[in-house]
Amino acid sequence: MSSIKHSGDSVRAYLRDIGRIPLLEHEEEILLGRKVQRLMEIKGIETEMEIQSQDDLAGVLGIAVKDLKRQLREGEKAKDKMVTANLRLVVSVAKKYTKRNMELLDIIQEGTIGLVRGVEKFDPGRGYKFSTYAYWWIRQGITRAIAEKSRAIRLPIHVTENLNKLKKAQRELSQINGEMPTVFQLADYLDFTVDEIKDLMCKSRQPTSLEIKIGENRDTALIDLLEDETQLPEMLLERQSVKDTIREIIYELPEMQAAVIRMRYGIGEEVLEPMSMTAIGQVLNMSRDRVRTLENKAMRTICQQSDNLSEYL
Numbered sequence: 001m002s003s004i005k006h007s008g009d010s011v012r013a014y015l016r017d018i019g020r021i022p023l024l025e026h027e028e029e030i031l032l033g034r035k036v037q038r039l040m041e042i043k044g045i046e047t048e049m050e051i052q053s054q055d056d057l058a059g060v061l062g063i064a065v066k067d068l069k070r071q072l073r074e075g076e077k078a079k080d081k082m083v084t085a086n087l088r089l090v091v092s093v094a095k096k097y098t099k100r101n102m103e104l105l106d107i108i109q110e111g112t113i114g115l116v117r118g119v120e121k122f123d124p125g126r127g128y129k130f131s132t133y134a135y136w137w138i139r140q141g142i143t144r145a146i147a148e149k150s151r152a153i154r155l156p157i158h159v160t161e162n163l164n165k166l167k168k169a170q171r172e173l174s175q176i177n178g179e180m181p182t183v184f185q186l187a188d189y190l191d192f193t194v195d196e197i198k199d200l201m202c203k204s205r206q207p208t209s210l211e212i213k214i215g216e217n218r219d220t221a222l223i224d225l226l227e228d229e230t231q232l233p234e235m236l237l238e239r240q241s242v243k244d245t246i247r248e249i250i251y252e253l254p255e256m257q258a259a260v261i262r263m264r265y266g267i268g269e270e271v272l273e274p275m276s277m278t279a280i281g282q283v284l285n286m287s288r289d290r291v292r293t294l295e296n297k298a299m300r301t302i303c304q305q306s307d308n309l310s311e312y313l
Helices: 002-018 026-048 054-061 065-085 087-097 104-121 130-149 157-177 183-190 194-204 233-252 255-265 277-284 288-305
Strands: none
Touching (some): 026 054, 026 065, 026 104, 054 065, 065 104, 087 104, 087 130, 104 130, 157 183, 157 194, 183 194, 233 255, 233 288, 255 277, 255 288, 277 288
16 A cells, blocks of 8 residues: 555656646747757767767768767757656656556656657658657557567466476487477477477467457457557658648538548548448449549549648648
């Protein structure tokens, strides 16, 4: 009970401390982000070329050593400021995962690691608000940590003991014969049946099912916490930007074109997710080619009215 109280006190103290840190204006994010970008660029060159001294690094960059030191110093300071100014966002995301068999402070720590990565990857030139971009990295840091903690399958004690015997036998027979033992040799050495050896070998490399239930109430599938590696934050934000722009213009389209676009892009409460042309055709009682024609006409209208969509559509 005292440990729980201590944990609660620690969280309150942490929240009180970060609550005093002022948030950044968008212009500040851009300025600081550029300095961090320069820092990461310099570090990337240093690592890639395996440069050992600042004199050599400054020479490669074509700048004075004092300017190199200033850029590094300003970059680190900007990075720290962006991280600390967004710690409240980490807490906000972390609170959504408090029933996942991890202490809140541990979840916050993992989210902060994700935030740092987000600061390092942020490109202020793309026009995104940093908090929107950082959310993805924070969530990824938290969900990956939870997934790692839940990954191991706990085997019965007697199975674990037999697995240890099997590994020991494999080492000993390998040393004796100079090669990996066969299943039959292991069975004879351990006085097990061949089927028992095969079963143990399967258990020793059994993967975790992505459907395994984790969390305090065993109500969350592991797969639900894993990020899709192909869905980088830039792609997600661009997709959302496209949908937002379409949503603003869609009311100016003819009724049938608007219906097709809503279903294609998953826009509106009645559309749960984007639909294929075939599915739309079935709903609207028309051919797939007719759906394509309506979509193309609608998108031409939308692109004419929104310059920022032309590079995506």
